Amino acid sequence: MNESWWSWDHAAAVLPMLLEGFFKYTLVATVLGTLIAVVLGLIVAMTRRVAPGFISTPVTWVVEFIRMTPLVVQLVFANLVLSPYIDSTLAIGIWVLGIHYTTYMAEVYRAGIDSVPKGQWEAATALSLPLLRTWRAVVIPQAIRSTLPALGNYAISMFKETPFLVVIYIPEMVRVAQTYGGDTFRYTESITLAGLIFLVASYPTSVLIRRLEKRLA
Amino acid sequence: MPENTAPDGATSIGAPHIEFRDVVKRFGDNTVLNDLNFTVAKGERVTLIGPSGSGKTTILRLVMTLEELTGGYIHVGGAPLQYEDQGGKRVRVSDKTRRRTTTQIGMVFQHFNLFPNMTVLENITEAPIHVMGLSKAEAISKAEGLLEKVGMSDKRDFNPSQLSGGQQQRVAIARALAMDPEILLLDEVTSALDPELVGEVLAVLKDIAAETDISMLIVTHEMQFARDVSDRVMMFDQGSIVEEGSPEKIFSDPGHQRTRDFLHAVL
Ligand SMILES: Nc1ncnc2c1ncn2[C@@H]1O[C@H](COP(=O)(O)OP(=O)(O)OP(=O)(O)O)[C@@H](O)[C@H]1O
């Protein structure tokens, strides 16, 4: 075996496994988790705005509770409770990620909704637009505009937190890297490559977000 | 009661178009309107004048249901708007019923309040399509007619942000007219405009006043405009009517010192 600090043989051997972990788990979890957060976040934000107190207050408690506890604990707990009923740990992981970030996205939407001037609601009332149409055609399009950059940033940060899925034994990329390291006693290549893959994926995304931010400013 | 008849000869016989009955409006413990009573006849144009804080905007916003009545009743076309009297009990009118009445009422705001996420044309077609149930084609052809009327045909696909204040306000007028309102509420629609843009907006409004029999409640500091379009002027102070009368009477020969002081200050 090559005893230098870097071995191209190991790199070549581990890369396909890492990519498999990346595409099958890391990326899937990020994309679906983001989707859940984007949709549920909007629903939570709207509920907190329009629903009567006996609904919106408990929703606020749940949101605060989720924000105040670590993602890792939520993953382990949800897995413990749900695994007898749900076969796929990946599905549990995705929902936990999605719901965790829902609480952050809801805050972003709330700020976006609050940033829509009162005059817009009043113009809608003056035109007798029904409430649902006011949300759909007037408020949400204007609120979303200011939330796009934050949405992108949360997607990246969720992406970077997918290694936590290891605590429920999902073979995402970093776990693959560690396993490979454990089996071969070569950690350098696998961990370095895993880091590089994260970088290659998130850097262009963040550049894109920054551009979007400038365009919307 | 109105002394004047509407331009097309409609008289105030029958139910008043707008009726304020013992209207009370409080914000916290600030009583803005206290037992206010007045009526507007069908087709009548009434201008409200009075010092800042006298409650003019509040009156218009109550009619548009942008503010909730604290006490009393407002009737529009004979129908209760926000509350109704059911055998001495004051009962809130449902949102759905309110909306049926408010579809007859249009409002133009000081700051236009166009929807920035829509084009000029979409701003105007939004309510006809989604409230009146017009087809898209019908709504567009209607909007085009209105844009023509307000002199904005060449801007139909622009975004509001690309327009001057005067142009935005003319679009906002077209948007309100697209709902075929029977009542139009105008709250200082030129006071956010650069002085050189005021004329184009007032010209459009004068045309509409001349060509339609829409009832109007107008708040303005443009006294010449008020003279030109109103049938009646009501002078307010601290939420009560100080005096009312024809524009000629109020502007040339006011009966109250408070009116004289006010007119002296604004003219
Ligand atoms: N949303 C509100 N909350 C609290 N107080 C309000 C609110 N809207 C109006 N008021 C108060 O009601 C009173 C009447 O205000 P209003 O805007 O109707 O006056 P106005 O005659 O239109 O004055 P202006 O000529 O300055 O526009 C004022 O004392 C104002 O501070």
Ligand SMILES: [Mg+2]
């Ligand atoms: Mg006012």
